[in-house]
Amino acid sequence: MPSNDTSRPDEAHNAPVQRAGSHEIQVAGPDLEFKPVRLDDATPTGAQIAAALGHRPDQQITVLHWFGTTIEDVRPDEIVKLREGETRFIAAPSDGAWRLTIDGQRIDWLARHISVATLRRLANISAEQSIYLEHEDEPDELLDENYQLDLGVRGVERLISRRATWKLNVQGELLTLHAPTIVVRDALQQAGFNPDQGWHIYLKVEGQPKEPVELDTVIDLRRKGIEKLRLTPKDVINGEGPSMPLRAFPVLNVDEAFLNAKFPSWEAVLDGGRQWIVLPDFTLPPGYSVQQVRLALEIQPTYPAVEIDMFYMFPAVTLNSGAQIPAADAMVAICDQQFQRWSRHRSPAGPWKPGYDNVKTHLALVDNALLKEVQQ
Incomplete structure (x- = not known):
């Protein structure tokens, strides 16, 4: 939802950048493609920063100051002291800033919508962490990287990150995995089976016939209804034991x-x-x-x-x-x-x-x- 809160943390411990002549800042639009811009003032206003990006004075521009993992709105007449490591700004035509929190961290944004990929970059969340939308009365929702959050809808502004896990049963051995895909060969090895021993391998999905898969097949664990990988030894031909029943095609x-x-x-x-x-x-x-x-x-x-x-x-x-x-x-x-x-x-x-x-x-x-x- 739009935020009018312009409070800023104590900056007294940070000394301004001491430079003679022009001062360089990094300015980007919502795409976060930053480019260097030179200013003659070490204490520009929000309006000056917007102008440096090429916006006209008569446009309604929202300027955000991105320092560390904090992103805050800068009013047109608000003065910003340029400091080392705090020279990134985001600006775009907008009617105000929109607010969300992730892992308790507040983030202001200059549009009603924001992609999960952009949010991940702003909040400095590693690729190993998945981003979830918190719900009160139902399980938290795992968000895809391309998902567009609508910050104007009540309740979508609270997010959390955590390391995602997926489960896969490999012939009775339950694997806990931290990636949404796995190669069949790797799954067998992690479950303690020799993939080169010779197997008929089937993927069981709820309500569907078993699917024959190969060692190089990639399984997407996000697929609904995945139950397990089923292994059946291929016929024994070395005289060391009786042949297993031939299972040349999957059945219901x-x-x-x-x-x-x-x-x-x-x-x-x-x-x-x-x-x-x-x-x-x-x-x-x-x-x-x-x-x-x-x-x-x-x-x-x-x-x-x-x-x-x-x-x-x-x-x-x-x-x-x-x-x-x-x-x-x-x-x-x-x-x-x-x-x-x-x-x-x-x-x-x-x-x-x-x-x-x-x-x-x-x-x-x-x-x-x-x-x-x-x-x-």
């Missing part, structure tokens, strides 16, 4: 949680441009020629907007009764294995519902179709 969080709980060895397989979720040890109800199969579900790129349709089994099965299984004659190659396709579809009375249906609900359809063929 709800599907991952269900599959981890019910089918821990599930795989996400890419083959010929098609995506498959494969359950290696799927148990069939009694009445079939085998007890366990590899069950595959095709996941379309636009899933879950597009439904999961049909299901596939390896090896192909028959009924112990000798009866023919309808609509299960076609074979489809998945990773060089011939899977038996079961053409089972939802009826118009029970269509696929995006946001509700998923792998779990489709497996319920699979179970019903398998039980129907053995009359259970």
Whole structure:
């Protein structure tokens, strides 16, 4: 809000600049681009300083004196004693000075609006500190550097600075970071993981499918909903242990949680441009020629907007009764294995519902179709 307070701190301990002839000051506009200006008077008035910057006497000019981290309004008829280190002035057409405080420090400004970047420079706040707008009844608001503060709105003039922190969960290790971005490789190293060991790395964001990322991917922690980085070891090929399940593409969080709980060895397989979720040890109800199969579900790129349709089994099965299984004659190659396709579809009375249906609900359809063929 505009301020008419022209009180100044005690300056008796500062001796005026002793120079013969002209005296140099630094004068800038609101852009803080200072240029040297020579004056013949060691005690100029605010009007003289405005004139030195090229403003006409008939213009309404606000002049600010910037010394140390203090910025104060200078009246047109007010005399300023030029002292070493206190020769910076800001002047521009304005109808008065506007006031704010940051970390308890008062700052007068010559316009209703001021950018956070300009405020940072005026208050000498380091780049490591973030600037927040204080609120009484809600959390303080982190301000972007380009944010324009409106000093005419009640309550926006109280600001504070503090070192900002961001959190990132890396496979259960919670990192506290002081920068809004981090490279995936650095995140793994800080969490105690060897980035060169070989990982499938996924970024989990609330409400979205996991996103595969690379070691050189930059994560912006300001992105809303970031939950964690998930690491899955790539296949072990040196004979030192069993291979981990192949997870070649990300799945929905709800599907991952269900599959981890019910089918821990599930795989996400890419083959010929098609995506498959494969359950290696799927148990069939009694009445079939085998007890366990590899069950595959095709996941379309636009899933879950597009439904999961049909299901596939390896090896192909028959009924112990000798009866023919309808609509299960076609074979489809998945990773060089011939899977038996079961053409089972939802009826118009029970269509696929995006946001509700998923792998779990489709497996319920699979179970019903398998039980129907053995009359259970």
